[in-house]
Amino acid sequence: MRPQTMVEKILSRNVGRQVEFGEIVVAKPDLVYAHDGTAPLAIKVMRDAPEIYRVLDPGRVVFVVDHASPPPTVAAASVHREMRLFAKEFGVRLIDVGEGICHQVIPELGLVKPGDVVVGADSHTTTLGALASFATGVGSTDTAIAMALGKVWLRVPEAVKVVVTGELPVGVMGKDLALHIVGTVGADGMTYRAMEFWGDGLKHLSMDSRMTICNMGVEAGAKVALMPTDEVALNWFEGVGLHGVGRVVPDEGAEYVDTLEFELGRLEPVVAAPPSVDNVVPVSEVVGVEVDQVFIGSCTNGRYEDFLTAAKVFRGRRVREGVRCVAIPASRRVFTRLLRDGVVEVLVRAGCVVAHSTCGPCIGAHLGLLASGEVAVSTSNRNFVGRMGHEGSRVYLASPATAAASAVEGRVADPRKYLS
Amino acid sequence: MLVRGRAWKLGDNVSTDHIISGKYKFKAIHSLEEMLPYLLAEVRPGFYREVRPGDVIVAGRNFGCGSSREHAPRLIKLAGVGAVIARSFARIFYRNSINIGLPVVEVRELPGITADGDLIEVDLEGGVVRNLTKGFEEAFRGYPREILEIVREGGIIEYVRRHGDLPWGGGTG
Numbered sequence: 072m073r074p075q076t077m078v079e080k081i082l083s084r085n086v087g088r089q090v091e092f093g094e095i096v097v098a099k100p101d102l103v104y105a106h107d108g109t110a111p112l113a114i115k116v117m118r119d120a121p122e123i124y125r126v127l128d129p130g131r132v133v134f135v136v137d138h139a140s141p142p143p144t145v146a147a148a149s150v151h152r153e154m155r156l157f158a159k160e161f162g163v164r165l166i167d168v169g170e171g172i173c174h175q176v177i178p179e180l181g182l183v184k185p186g187d188v189v190v191g192a193d194s195h196t197t198t199l200g201a202l203a204s205f206a207t208g209v210g211s212t213d214t215a216i217a218m219a220l221g222k223v224w225l226r227v228p229e230a231v232k233v234v235v236t237g238e239l240p241v242g243v244m245g246k247d248l249a250l251h252i253v254g255t256v257g258a259d260g261m262t263y264r265a266m267e268f269w270g271d272g273l274k275h276l277s278m279d280s281r282m283t284i285c286n287m288g289v290e291a292g293a294k295v296a297l298m299p300t301d302e303v304a305l306n307w308f309e310g311v312g313l314h315g316v317g318r319v320v321p322d323e324g325a326e327y328v329d330t331l332e333f334e335l336g337r338l339e340p341v342v343a344a345p346p347s348v349d350n351v352v353p354v355s356e357v358v359g360v361e362v363d364q365v366f367i368g369s370c371t372n373g374r375y376e377d378f379l380t381a382a383k384v385f386r387g388r389r390v391r392e393g394v395r396c397v398a399i400p401a402s403r404r405v406f407t408r409l410l411r412d413g414v415v416e417v418l419v420r421a422g423c424v425v426a427h428s429t430c431g432p433c434i435g436a437h438l439g440l441l442a443s444g445e446v447a448v449s450t451s452n453r454n455f456v457g458r459m460g461h462e463g464s465r466v467y468l469a470s471p472a473t474a475a476a477s478a479v480e481g482r483v484a485d486p487r488k489y490l491s
Numbered sequence: 492m493l494v495r496g497r498a499w500k501l502g503d504n505v506s507t508d509h510i511i512s513g514k515y516k517f518k519a520i521h522s523l524e525e526m527l528p529y530l531l532a533e534v535r536p537g538f539y540r541e542v543r544p545g546d547v548i549v550a551g552r553n554f555g556c557g558s559s560r561e562h563a564p565r566l567i568k569l570a571g572v573g574a575v576i577a578r579s580f581a582r583i584f585y586r587n588s589i590n591i592g593l594p595v596v597e598v599r600e601l602p603g604i605t606a607d608g609d610l611i612e613v614d615l616e617g618g619v620v621r622n623l624t625k626g627f628e629e630a631f632r633g634y635p636r637e638i639l640e641i642v643r644e645g646g647i648i649e650y651v652r653r654h655g656d657l658p659w660g661g662g663t664g
């Protein structure tokens with residue numbers, strides 16, 4: 072058999088025959104998930120079509136209430152209720168208010184393993200590629216079909232080999248690599264393609280960092296972003312109670328349409344300056360831009376390592392007067408670990424507003440929207456016009472280290488001086 | 492399937508946030524009709540009022556990037572838009588559009604020469620788009636047969652209701 076990419080391996084196994092790039096296959100997802108931004112429309116689609124008002128295998132479906140959670144509006148409360156009723160009717164698991172953002176809480180619960188095909192009704196489902204699953208974002212109609220028929224149509228994507236070597240310098244995080252990649256290839260540089268990560272640099276990247284990097288794959292347009300299963304991953308799976316999972320790795324000699332190389336040691340802190348995610352520049356070029364709000368959280372950077380790093384910057388320092396700094400762990404489990412290890416106390420003492428888990432500010436839903444003319448540094452993944460509030464606000468995307476340093480100075484700041 | 496209408500010209504990287512902003516989506520999340528006034532609100536104010544059935548959005552690169560929200564293509568269809576032509580599409584928007592029966596067509600040249608209000612024609616079966624105002628015509632790679640059937644039947648739900656399954660036969664697993 073010819074050497075295969077990870078994508079080919081996973082999809083071939085799923086459909087039971089050798090698949091080819093470019094063909095359309097019908098796969099059987101191992102997991103389907105949706106949240107309060109997308110599940111309501113999937114439910115509506117099913118209600119409007121009685122023939123598909125059913126859930127084929129409730130054990131493979133998960134709903135998460137995470138986007139506007141707890142509900143800041145009556146409209147949000149109503150859709151949450153609708154999700155609960157639907158979940159109850161069909162025996163679907165619903166992860167409720169405060170438990171976490173879908174892309175964090177689902178892997179933490181051990182619901183995904185290497186080789187799985189996962190469809191999530193959210194573009195950042197690519198996050199789970201860090202677990203060596205073929206995890207891709209779909210819409211509500213796809214979700215409805217996947218729930219009712221247990222099937223999804225997929226075009227087998229060509230894959231790009233992304234080789235990372237070396238080790239990140241102090242003060243430079245996985246997010247900086249993620250932004251650097253998007254800045255290098257552009258917001259549509261990976262459209263319709265899979266990214267597959269290779270290289271000896273991976274062993275230095277934690278699972279938290281890997282999830283950040285795969286999360287942002289979609290910001291370059293990628294369909295999936297996969298990391299091979301290695302010791303770091305196997306340890307992580309043990310930690311979430313999944314024992315003896317198999318490995319998925321690409322074959323030497325597998326065919327890629329392109330190869331990119333990144334030397335981690337040469338990276339520096341970067342930001343994506345408004346108004347687009349591929350407008351990536353070194354922090355040094357925008358140092359001094361005044362900041363009104365800092366947000367540390369989201370499915371991109373709401374994990375343990377992110378707050379631990381932020382806390383290193385905040386320890387013994389204060390959020391600058393006039394700046395609001397909102398810190399939101401991506402799951403209850405992350406929150407609990409941060410509490411246990413004293414990280415939350417550091418954040419609160421520094422003047423951060425620490426909130427329960429929700430997407431909240433990332434999508435302009437609640438807990439810190441921006442007024443016209445305001446500037447935010449955010450660890451989330453999108454800085455589109457109006458994303459976090461008024462269309463006249465501006466968002467710089469950055470790592471948690473850069474975000475924390477910017478909160479301390481009240482202007483965009485290079486975090487390295489606080490971390491070396 | 493022939494679509495004919497006036498062009499609405501948009502630029503590169505129009506995201507689903509631009510099409511329907513998350514903050515409005517959550518304000519009116521229970522109803523697509525209530526979201527409609529916010530369609531492209533920060534890009535083309537008044538779009539939803541002025542658009543006429545059959546009109547065509549003509550955009551640049553990476554149309555529909557960002558969030559997977561299917562509300563974006565649904566609202567575009569609900570507003571009466573007959574097709575979206577772009578230099579390229581973000582993949583989730585592209586598949587969502589097919590799934591709901593909104594024709595989406597990728598071509599290289601036509602967006603560059605099209606102005607607002609030009610008369611546009613999309614011939615899905617024939618695989619050609621025309622700017623009738625400018626007397627310009629461009630071929631595009633047609634959909635695979637199954638995709639064309641989905642779009643022609645008004646979307647994948649309608650297809651499944653009628654045929655009981657997806658259009659790809661047993662050979663695809």
Ligand code: SF4
Nearest residue numbers: 195369370430433434
């Ligand atoms: S944190 Fe932001 S990007 Fe992530 S799932 Fe929530 S809204 Fe989407």
